[in-house]
Amino acid sequence: MKILDEIIHPGETKILNLEIARLHTATKLKIPVVxxxxxxxGPTVLLSAGLHGDELNGVDIVRQIIHKGINVPAKGTIICIPVINIFGFINKSREFPDGRDMNRIFPGSKSGSLAGRFAYHLIQYILPHVDYAIDFHAGGQSRFNAPQIRIAPNQSELKELAEIFSPPFLLYSSQIAGSFRNACAKLGIKMLLFEGGKSMDINAEVSTAGVEGAKRFLNHFGMLQKKFVTEKPSAPMIAISQSVWIRAKKSGLLHDQVKTGVFVEKGQTLAFISDPYGKENTAVKAPNSGYIINVNDxxxxxxxxxxxxxxxNIVHEQERVKS
Incomplete structure (x- = not known):
């Protein structure tokens, strides 16, 4: 296998460096590709994270996979990129220094913006080797996602792979133009998008869910070494085809009452919003029964x-976790 002008021989692990641009100090920046x-x-699986530079939980998941040696396959090839957006990682920022969200700019351009050039290099030099991919993400600032896989509707093979990964939740969401997931779909690469935790935070439970799911995924293809044991999830995956965002009707101090992952009933109080002067205390209630999959903390x-x-709309029900 030849990637980035380097030959990887059978039984070999190499750390390659994807060099695209330098810092404004002229310091070289290298993106390690393991x-x-x-x-x-066997097949080639890409495990990537850090497309948004402030989403550290995904970075930690891929880091653990490398540190534990899970990335050394029993068959096939595993490519790990723990931090794609190295500029954002350095700046603790979601975007590139040009202000662009790389996850909206694929397939990119060889002579375009900085983010576009990174996208172009991934498309040209990494993805042609890939059969399957898992891209690890986290929620936005102060918005904590329950561990979940997102796939497009009506994709039977992706649904099967999501069931193998077996996160607490599966969300059906359409492809977004310019996204990494959409670019992979156009190239025939089967990608699962993992979401868990929030930006600028590392949550141990989310990391464990990501690592264990990746192990189950690799084991399905016979790529996981026998020394690693796959753990069964504590509960069946819940598939969700529709969801709704509950928004604040007033400004103020938010006092959360429920956490991610729990089932709530219609009309149940989820939180209170109060003013700082003790005059108002407004309840936030659930408009319908369902599972809380993201909380603004x-x-x-x-x-x-x-x-x-x-x-x-819950496609697959499990025993409910009461708040």
């Missing part, structure tokens, strides 16, 4: 801010 190829032929909200993500 490629491990088995002596036995910011102590201050403005009118219109999204504060809860609530499922509406």
């Amino acid at each position: 490629v491990s190829k088995s002596k036995q032929e 910011s102590p201050i909200v403005y009118q219109g801010d999204a504060i809860f993500h609530l499922s509406k």
